[in-house]
Amino acid sequence: MSLLRVEGLRKAYGDRLVLDDVALDIAAHDVVCLIGASGSGKSTLLRCLNLLEPVDDGSIWWDGAEITDPRIDPRAVRREIGMVFQAYNLFPHLTVLENCTLAQTLVHRVSKAAARDRARELLARFGLAAHADAHPDSLSGGQQQRVALVRALCTSPRLLLLDEITAALDPELVGEVLESVRAEAAAGMTMILATHEMAFAREVATTVCFLDGGRILEQGPPERIFGAPEQERTRQFLARVLG
Amino acid sequence: MTGPTATAAGWTPSERQLERQAVAARVRRRQRATAALITLVVFGGLALGAVSSPGWDRFADTFLDTGHMRAAFPEVRDAFWTNVKMFLIAEPLILLLGGLVAVTRSTVSPWLTPARILAVVYTDLFRGVPTILVVMVCAFGIPAMQLTGVTNSLFWLTLVALVLSYGAYVAEVIRAGIESVHPTQLASAQALALSRGQAMRHVVLPQALRRVVPPLMNDFVSLQKDTALISAVGVMEALRAASDYGNYNFDYSAYLVAAAFFLVVTVPLARLTDWLAARAARRERGR
Numbered sequence A: 001m002s003l004l005r006v007e008g009l010r011k012a013y014g015d016r017l018v019l020d021d022v023a024l025d026i027a028a029h030d031v032v033c034l035i036g037a038s039g040s041g042k043s044t045l046l047r048c049l050n051l052l053e054p055v056d057d058g059s060i061w062w063d064g065a066e067i068t069d070p071r072i073d074p075r076a077v078r079r080e081i082g083m084v085f086q087a088y089n090l091f092p093h094l095t096v097l098e099n100c101t102l103a104q105t106l107v108h109r110v111s112k113a114a115a116r117d118r119a120r121e122l123l124a125r126f127g128l129a130a131h132a133d134a135h136p137d138s139l140s141g142g143q144q145q146r147v148a149l150v151r152a153l154c155t156s157p158r159l160l161l162l163d164e165i166t167a168a169l170d171p172e173l174v175g176e177v178l179e180s181v182r183a184e185a186a187a188g189m190t191m192i193l194a195t196h197e198m199a200f201a202r203e204v205a206t207t208v209c210f211l212d213g214g215r216i217l218e219q220g221p222p223e224r225i226f227g228a229p230e231q232e233r234t235r236q237f238l239a240r241v242l243g
Numbered sequence B: 001m002t003g004p005t006a007t008a009a010g011w012t013p014s015e016r017q018l019e020r021q022a023v024a025a026r027v028r029r030r031q032r033a034t035a036a037l038i039t040l041v042v043f044g045g046l047a048l049g050a051v052s053s054p055g056w057d058r059f060a061d062t063f064l065d066t067g068h069m070r071a072a073f074p075e076v077r078d079a080f081w082t083n084v085k086m087f088l089i090a091e092p093l094i095l096l097l098g099g100l101v102a103v104t105r106s107t108v109s110p111w112l113t114p115a116r117i118l119a120v121v122y123t124d125l126f127r128g129v130p131t132i133l134v135v136m137v138c139a140f141g142i143p144a145m146q147l148t149g150v151t152n153s154l155f156w157l158t159l160v161a162l163v164l165s166y167g168a169y170v171a172e173v174i175r176a177g178i179e180s181v182h183p184t185q186l187a188s189a190q191a192l193a194l195s196r197g198q199a200m201r202h203v204v205l206p207q208a209l210r211r212v213v214p215p216l217m218n219d220f221v222s223l224q225k226d227t228a229l230i231s232a233v234g235v236m237e238a239l240r241a242a243s244d245y246g247n248y249n250f251d252y253s254a255y256l257v258a259a260a261f262f263l264v265v266t267v268p269l270a271r272l273t274d275w276l277a278a279r280a281a282r283r284e285r286g287r
């Protein structure tokens, strides 16, 4: 059974149509990569999935229940979906550790001690143990992005949404963040990630979706999308980004 | 995952660096001498200008009589205690009221619509009316209503006036702070499934308050001076004591004593503000 299903999703800002008739079907342990040009709607789609943006039309089902129903409490959905933003969005007034324990204690009612243990364990796994008591602004971009990843993972989400999490990083730092994502994928985490890292998408994705002008033009296993794309637009895009 | 870290210990500066440091020290000494000289010239000139003005002797007679200053000191000091008390009690109440009004205005729940309307009307009203008018209305208007159980003490009535008046300013300052926190902060709090209230309390408000500490302290320094407004309705406080002394003795030196008392509180308050702001900034950058 699918964990997340999207049908006929439509989203416009003013008279600018950003998502048009988008359909997706994601099962547990899938790693879905969204690729496409800047402005094709990848971030908007991700924000619609955890209800940060209201949709104009279409439906989203999470775990068999329609969450685009206005009577649903978005918090119940977000409890189970983690998100990492392109610009980290860590809380600057809190330490790294406090960033990672906030949702655990407030939302998931974990005890302070247990939350700290969980956060320290994950921080250590991502090579951040030494920075637990630092404030985010004193860390490098790659470190901050890994903290954001740990913050999202601390509450054991069933789905992780990653929005171009390496886009703001130096090439040297991209590697360390992708390494962390790769580890999560290998551990069986279900993920949807928007990315410009084609080599990475080809390596970790179970499904690749090519977005163009707010539509999913083509989706399939990475071998097919990268190896033998059916659409002319996909071929053009790949030729451009792969050089 | 972390590579070897370079250490800063065990460094001996190069020949060139020592030379640079010596030059920098020399330049610094010269700058300090210049600063001292120009300060002396400017302020010395100003003082000379004041002292050599035609009315200086009369001014010094009525405002700078040390004998009268000493005589007025105990009265002004005792009365100033009222200003300090007023300030100390009003300040936390103002923060509370201002914070509450600001947060109310940023809520979205339909249940809180009347509270939001009230908050808007309150800020518009009390920001638009001169504080002294609020003081008078509270001091004379409230007792005139003859409500049972409401105090007739002028101290408490004028305190309410100051809290209402300053609460409106502080509410607007805090609201500006709330709105200056980038919306992505709220978005990431919501993505973590925090409720709007939790996001406000734990993510937005702490950042907002930190940012508005300097303008808030500015309002509090101003409040400390404005405690003198309550003299308008006859509460005995520093300004009132000074003016009583002056009218009785035909000498205004007591006013300068009162001024000194206000400065003794407001100047350290201003320095404390700077220090708090600097510390908060350092912590957040905190290496």
Ligand SMILES: Nc1ncnc2c1ncn2[C@@H]1O[C@H](COP(=O)(O)OP(=O)(O)OP(=O)(O)O)[C@@H](O)[C@H]1O
Pocket (backbone or CB within 6 Å): A013, A018, A036, A037, A038, A039, A040, A041, A042, A043, A044, A045, A164, A194
């Ligand atoms: N809040 C908004 N208001 C108006 N227009 C918006 C808003 N957010 C996004 N858009 C528009 O929607 C379109 C899709 O934006 P989106 O951020 O989803 O693109 P993207 O695929 O993530 O691009 P990138 O690769 O540059 O991140 C863009 O044309 C953008 O201008």
Ligand SMILES: [Mg+2]
Pocket (backbone or CB within 6 Å): A042, A043, A044, A086, A163, A164, A194
């Ligand atoms: Mg984007």
